[in-house]
Amino acid sequence: MVAVIGFLMIIAIVVLLLKGKMSPIVVLAVVPAVAALILRFSPVEIMAFIADGIKTTTSNGILFIFSVIYFGVLADTGLFDVIVGWLVKKAGNNVIAVTVVTAVIATIAHLDGTTAVTVLITIPSMYPVYKKMKIDPRILLCLTGACMGVMNLLPWGGPTARAATVLEMDATELWHMLIPLQVVGLVMNIALAVVLGMVAIKHGAGLGKGEEVAVDEKEKKEEASLRKSNAFLIFNFLLTAGVIALLSTGIGKSYVVFMLGLCILLAVNYPDQKLQDKLIKKHAPAALIISATLFAAGAMVGVFDGTGMLEAMANAIMAIIPAALGKYIHIIFGILALPLGLCVGTDAYFYGIMPLVMQVGETYGVASLNTALTMLIGKNLALMVSPLVPATYLAIGLTGTELKDHMKFSIPPYYLVSLMMLVFGVILGIVTI
Template sequence: MTAAIGFLMIVAIVALLLKGKMSPVVVLAAIPALAALILGFGLPDIMKFIADGIGTTTSNGILFIFSVIYFGVLADTGLFDVIVNWLVKKAGNNVIAITVATAIIATIAHLDGTTAVTVLITIPSMYPVYKKMNIDERILLCITGACMGVMNLLPWGGPTARAATVLQMDANDLWHMLIPIQVIGCIINIALAVVMGMIAIKMGAGAGKGVEIESAQEEKKEDDALRKGPKMLFFNFLLTAVVIAGLSVGIGKSYVVFLLGLCVLLAVNYPDQKTQQKLIKKHAPSAIAISATLFAAGAMVGVFDGTGMLEAMASAIMGIIPPALGQYIHIIFGILALPLGLCIGTDAYFYGIMPLVMQVGETYGVASLNTAIAMIIGKNLALMVSPLVPATYLAIGLTNTELKDHMKFSIPPYYVTSVLMVFLGIVIGVVKL
């Protein structure tokens, strides 16, 4: 009963998100609460489940508030105009060059293993280029997410560290086994960027074809008045480099770093109080909307864990696998990793599903290490398309894209990439049959 309700809940949530009939906040919070009620849990229990789940997302929620405002204000200073103009000049009229450049930027940006930072570096700098060249913003999201998924195999990336914890081994040792897969993934991503560039051209992308969205005259004058001179551009670039460096070395809580960075950015560029308030009010709505959706996703995870639906669903999945396929259970779950990653949070996947699969695999002679390697590949590719991953909402918020549109566009190439990486992992012997 518990497993059935859990599966029905996931189907309902995914269907509603894809159809776009309700706000993600409503879907992610209300549907799990309703499922918990059906399972017989009382209101106090459900409230506790939700509170526990939201508690795990608080830091990221605060991070998004300050980071979105920071990069919004930074864009107002005109810093990204310089970056955009340089990129456009280098790429010229070559749409494919722009999509490949996106893949390279996202790959380098994710060297620190932080999803939010990668999104905040790649999306704001490339989004204006895509608009000018009339390239579909879903392509920007797709390429960025694919590169993040592959680079997240680094030992300081969350999935590898979690899998290593379950395996009770050093994360660096596990990463060394994953390096060939990671190299293959980077090559596939460059190929994906080329294909996406070709698709963009067929969709009408190209120099001079972009639609310039002119704001109202008063609004345009106001934006122009906020632009800073060349002298401030170097300071703003240096400040942003310091902020990103602080995030990379883990000098403190990420939201504290962005809060302090925002304070300095506003104080130096806009010492007038009224202007500071105007800028905060300008960018606050999108920041709050992203954070609210994130908290709702946390509520869903809390209900998942608190009601025991996760464990019941995992057991049900194990029960339907025929004994004859037991020796291939790691391959089966490697192929199912992306779909599972869409519905299940990272912690739930690695600390809930993976140990169960590893346990079943051991009974069929499949080493736990082999199972972990197969399962980690596809899960990473679901990184920026899952409604349970904070970076997903940050990315779609920065590009003004609907979640359902992003999912419909990006899931097919992500799934093909994940299956291809598992298959090539088998070919080169990283994943053993």
Template sequence: MLSLVGFLLVLAIIVLLLKGKMSPIVVLILVPSIAALLIGTSIPDLKEMIGAGMKTVSNNSILFIFSIVFFCIMSDVGVFDVIVDKLVAMAGENVIAITIATGIIGIIAHLDGATATTVLITIPTMYPIYKRMGIRPQVLLCLTACAMGVMNLLPWGGPVARAATVLGIDATGLWLKLIPIQVFGIVSTITLAIILGTIEKKRGAGTTLKIQSSNVEKSSEELDPRFKKLLPLNIILTIAVIGLLMVDILQSYYVFMIGLSLALCINYPSLKEQNEKIKEHAASALTISATILSAGIMVGIMDGTGMIEAMAITLTNIIPSALGRFTHLIFGFLALPMGMLVGTDAYFFGLMPPIIEVGKAFGIEGINTAMAMLIGKNVSLMISPLVPATYLALGLVENLELKDHIKFSFKYLYSVSILMVLAGLVFGIIHL
């Protein structure tokens, strides 16, 4: 009975999230609560389960609020603009240099973990150059997607926070284990940029300039002179925050609390300016944090009622024992297409928990399965038809449809996904 209710609960969550008729917050709170009451869970027991679930997500939700606002402010004051402008200037009219610059700009732009920001920095900056050089826009979107997926492994990125929520661990602790994979992913993005640049050059890109004017349209407004003077200090602050996260001597959310406080004091000294900046970026920060907190209710209920364990037993009886010890790798290799089809919340909060329990039944640690599924899925972000950033990116280029974007990018991004899972094995991050 528990197993059946658990599978129906997961199915209901996935279907409702796919249909997009309700907010993930509504789905993750109401559906598990109704399921718990239907199987006869008492109110005192429900209260205890919810409390236990919320304890597992509180640190990560606080991390999200402060980290997103911090990086949005750093973007506003031009910390990333100077690097982007120099990369564009260095690339000049060299096709391969342009594709490499695209990958690097996407990586830098996604330091704040916000998909819309990455798209709005990378594509408007590079698209006029691509048009001028005759490089296909599919290349631009593919490299942006790859860079975004790799950088989404940061602790304030949605996938890591969601996986950490399911595991009941700190997102920064999970990220520290994933750093070698992220470095490999960055190298893979640059390598892909070289490959695609070479292909475009062979196709004739750069041989005949499409626009005779040498002036490339700027993607951003001129930076306020006040922020230009403060730029070195803001760069030092950004590096210091990331450095403190890597050495892991303080709670990650406290690091961002201090970082945000200093950023506001340095750049917006008046109370009015500080309040306006916080309000400007609060929506994106609170939406993701609220989703994480809502997931805590789902995790608490599914774990407390025994649904996850019952579902795992059912799946364990179905999977052939010879394949059982490779459960995490099987789902790691299938992660990108699954992630494309079900979306982020459904993937992490619907599929991951029962698969983790199946892995445990075959002796695979939960974190091992979660990392394989996380690494494999991450670069599917901007080729999923369920992600708004995909449509935002398509809207910024001319005459490119979703099917053409997916058809071009899928093979390259899936190759990066597989290589990253294999790299996890080689580095000893994922264990056989």
């Protein structure tokens, strides 16, 4: 009964999010609470579950607030315009070069491991080019998500750190094992960019004049007034490199690093209180919406864990796997990683399902590390098509694309890349059978 309610809850969440009739915050917080009531848990118990779940996302929520504002202000200074402008200039009017440059920008942008930042850097800078050259914006979303998924294997990206926590090992040590697969994934993303560029040409991209993205003149002048000189941009680059270096070393909490970085960035570039307040207010809405959605997702995770739905669902899935396939359970869940990643939040996946699968695998002689590696690969590729990831809504909002259209277009290539990475993992001996 518990497992059935759990599966029905997941289906209800996905359907409501796909229909777009309710805010993700409402869906992720209310639907699990209703499911818990059906399972006869009291309101007091449910509130306790939600509170416990939100605790697990508090640091990430604070991180989103400061990181989104930091990179938003950084973009205002014009630093990314210099890098992106150079790359776009090199691409010219070549459609395939534009799609390849998109992959390169998204890869560089995700060095910090923050999904919202990657979206805010890649999509606004490339979207006008796509409109002008009549390239389907779904290609922009697809390439951004693919590069984000592969780069998210970095130890400070989140999923690798979560998997390392479950394995009780160092995240950097786990990442070192994944580096060859990360290289394979990056090469595949460039190949995907070339293929999608060819598809775009086939559909008329680059032929004739496209559509110019409307820019408010007042807004354009305001943006120009915020641009800084080369001396400031060099300082901003060094500051950002320092912030990312601190994040990679794990010295201090990530949100503290971004908070201090934001303070320095504002103080040096815009030493005027009114302007500082204005810039914070400018980027705060995106930061707060993402953080609020993350807290709502935490509420869902809390109900999942507190009611025992997650364990019941995982056991139900495992019950249908024949005993003869037990020694291949890591490969099975490696293949299912992307579909599961679409329906289950990151914390629920790594802290709920993964430990159970690892435990079952151990009984069949499959090492926990082996299971974790296979489940880590595919989950990352599901990152920007999952209805449970706040950055997904940010990305589709920036391009005016429907979630269902983005999912239909991007899931097939993502699944192909994830399966190919799994195959290469076996070939390279990273994953053993």
